[in-house]
Amino acid sequence: MSPSLIEAQDVSVRFNTPQGRLTAIKSVTLGIERGECLGVVGESGSGKSTLARALLGLTPVARGKILYNGVDISKMSPRAWRRTRRRLQIVFQDPLSALNPRLRAGEAIAEPIRVHRLRERRGVPQRVGELFDQVGLSRRMADRFPHEFSGGQQQRIVIARALAAEPEFMVCDEPTSSLDVSIQAQVLGLIQDLQRQLNVTLLFIAHALPVIRRLAGRVAVMYLGRVVEMGSRDDIYSRPSHPYTLALLSAFPATKRADNTGHIVLRGDLPSPIGPPSGCAFHTRCWLYEMLGRPEVCRVVEPPLAGSVSAVACHFAQDARAASGTAAS
């Protein structure tokens, strides 16, 4: 296996809240290889955004370490960290709150180029123009303010600004969730093209599996702060074996298939990450647990993420796919 560009080793992140200590992510180990796109999927509260923030050094880790090009980022000198941080960029869900309302689009994109001294002063306008072209915006729009753009165009500005820093690693945190359907595909297509052209390493966060099918080479599925299944695109979409992955896949209506047959509906809400369920954290909502007559092991023993290439954290993973046909109602 080639060395990872960025790596989480046994990372846990905790927050102290008035209600008690919250473990936002628990013992997550994963690596993202150079040029790859890793998709992370989970419901709100699954810890997917916290994982991304930890990888970018935006949130302190309680345990474990984050390696960037093999170097522990918490051990970096302030100067080395400043140099590194430019290489790590993030695109958030809501573009309007990510842009300074009083900064014209061209200025917003020029800022990182100036701050990091990536071009000589005279070369900045030309570079800004190139970035406008790259994200499919007209250069004539450079003098407009963020509110004068549509949501899709605002997100293009945010992407251009992230690219202006010439990142190696970019996190896209649900970048299309706040956009209209017809615009979502435009932005996803843009990210797909940019990744191929620029060879940026991507972590793409989504709350539903279909969105990242065409972007991600590998996918990690998260539940209550744990990675419950991880594998190649084919593993996750064609041979899923965690009961939660199976439920997520079936929760999404199949609009393009004639057999819009039943789906597995999970009961209840995501439990609170403060005091999560014992044993397997998913057992309180697990259809397989019910089907198997509530085996004790699920309540008592937390299943490890087992497997080398594709990995799954479930005591009964080998039964899950066969059983899912019967579980769909």
Next chain:
Amino acid sequence: MNSMPAPLLSVQDLTTVFRIRGGSVTAVDRVSFDIHVGQIVGLVGESGSGKSATALSIAGLIERPGFILSGRILLDGKDLVGLPESELTHVRGRQIGYVFQDSMSSLNPTMRIGDHLVEVVRHHLGLRRRDAYNRAVAALMEVGIPRASERMSSYPHEFSGGMRQRTMLAMAMVIKPKLLIADEPTTALDVTIQAQILDLIKDLAQKHGTAVLLITHDLAVASQICDFIHVMYAGQIVESAPSQLLFDRPESPYTEGLLRCLPDIADDPDERFRAIEGTPVDMASPPAGCRFAPRCEYAREICVQSAPRLSPRSPAERMARCWASEKGGWRVA
């Protein structure tokens, strides 16, 4: 067609206008559709398409500077347009249930869950406190809130998003309305909770024979529970069809484009995303011809010059607004 019973809701040529500085915006432009008892009908469109303005018009909730310019809204044969406010309040309270997208801003944070429901029942049905209380508990139970009588004294912030949306449904259904309008009821929710709420709406509609108007921007959501779907673009209905037919063979290029934009787990993973290019229409100055023409891959001269009408396709219940897909048109599906 004569054997069909009269529809519960019949919207006819509804036109709703908003006055803005220096002119007006026709948010809803001669929209017509029917909903029968027990039927679930979807109104699908992107932001600015007029779907919510249509729903608000039906419920009599359009406020200045907006107003209904023309058209009829027949609920059980009675025209709601131009009804005095007092009478409208009565109809709304007794016959129309409304679920909004954002449950947190629709529930009063200082009021207990139970009091929300009791208030609705007492105000609209005039029940006594004890009867109203029992009715409220039953309504919470029906929408699947566990330990409903205990939960009556919870506050909204103690509920999860899914449970708040269930409460909204209980508040809408507790009056046993003939029509339920659900405006983006699942948009703020996670996929697994979304599936639960959609199933619940479907069950409730079946059980009580409630007609449902589902407003959504997401064709995938509409596909899960709707019998019939109307697609809106720039204030107009551009296609109407039974759900399955709409997905299998879209007639209008806009519907076709929307379907293509939907990520699906059956997609070829190596295919590039194919979007609808361009941006939505500026409603203050819509194009003269077909409103979708500037973004349409099939557009020809006639599309830019002359606006197509919503005309029948085959089978007869299906309609589309498109020159290219009309008989003798150049779009081959």
